[in-house]
Amino acid sequence: MLYSKIPAAQKxxxxxxxxxxxxxLRIPGAFNPLSANLIQQKGFEGVYISGAVIAADLGLPDIGLTTLTEVANRGGQISRMTDLPTLIDADTGFxxxxxxxRTVQTLEDAGVAGLHIEDQVNPKRCGHLDxxxxxxxxxxxxxxxxxxxxRRDPNLLVMARTDIRAVEGLSAAVDRAKELVDAGADAIFPEAMKDLSEFEAMRGAIDVPLLANMTEFGKSELLTNEQLANVGVNIVIYPVSLLRLAMGAAERGLDTLVAEGSLNSEVANMQTRARLYELNDYAGYNTFDESVFNFSL
Incomplete structure (x- = not known):
């Protein structure tokens, strides 16, 4: 009920x-706190908070238009709801x-377990755009x-993201990753890697945790958990997947409403009222409410 009882430091x-x-570690992206609850219930190891998703949720393209305040607000909303660690996209650090x-301390206060800072110029753009x-x-x-x-909590994971692969090639990405590890990065996120062999090459070059971004419609081949684990990848994120699934379903539903005049044919595809109530723990709130307001004379 209400927020997670696990303090951020423990996460x-x-x-x-x-x-x-x-x-x-499998870490799908949550587009809101409710989807973070779903990720936790399905047994994943963490929750990702994507800058691209925050921008899209605001109706904006992912070209560096969001602010630290907007990102920290969404990071806090999601982090406080889940027992899982949250990893947040901090763009270039604003x-x-x-x-x-300031970004690091603000996001630390928001309760995230880790964040990544990238090496694009300001303003940044989606790493899978040309x-x-x-x-x-x-x-x-x-x-x-x-x-x-x-950072004030030494356990806050500071991950370095490099976008240099898509511009200067794999060798440059490996060299940049080594520089970022030497600078103190706890983990490396090499964006827009082409295929499994490139992740394998990166794994051989660094000795800190390695993240793979399995985003659809991008520059990277979509690889399985088993393939990634076999080459030593430590974290896989699916940053925009849930938003794409949800918006795809929403668009199909609206098309049905226009075409058929009702949503009768789509009801079977919807999350039920009972399942929504279960995700939001209506029963727990009801029990709490009764213990507070019940009284006898």
Whole structure:
């Protein structure tokens, strides 16, 4: 009922232990707190909070238009509802080193277990779009150093994302990843990797946890959990998948309403009222309410 009873510090410590386990952590993206509840109930190991999804939810393209306040607000809304660790997309840190430091502390206060900072220039854009511009090595390193220096909880995972693969190739991505690890990054997120062999090459080059982004309609081949685990990937995210599934169903439903004049034919595809109430723990709230308001004379 209400929010998770597990403090953020405990979630961060648990996230660190999970990364040390050697098992692949499956972390789907939640587009709101309700979908985070569903991810937890289905037995996944974490919840991802995507910047692209936050932008889309606001009706905006993923081109650096969202603010730290908007991202931290959604991060807090989701993190407080789930017992799972949350990993959030912090874009470029919303500025340069001092801004990055403030971003880290703001997101730490929001209750996330980890965040990633990328090496694009400001304003950033979706890593699977063409025309991505990459920051120089000095700028990228300073962002990660600022992030690690700013955190107050040493278990907060500071992950470095590099988008250089799509611009300068795999070799440049490997070199940038090594620089970011040397700068203090706890983990590496190489964006827009082409196939399994590239993840394998990255795994061989670094000795910190490695993330694979299995986003649909992008530059990367969609690989299975088994394939990723076999080459030593530690985390796999599905950042926009639930939003795409939900919006696909919503669009089909609206088309049906236009074509048929009712949603009778779609009712069987809808989440039932009972299932919605179960996800939102109506029974728990009802029990609490009765214990507070029941009285006898």
């Amino acid at each position: 961060r410590a648990a996230f660190r232990r999970s990364l040390d386990s050697g098992k692949l 500025g340069e080193p001092m801004n990055v430091a 025309g991505t511009a990459i920051a120089d090595s000095d700028t990228a390193v300073k962002r990660i150093r600022a992030a690690t220096d700013a």
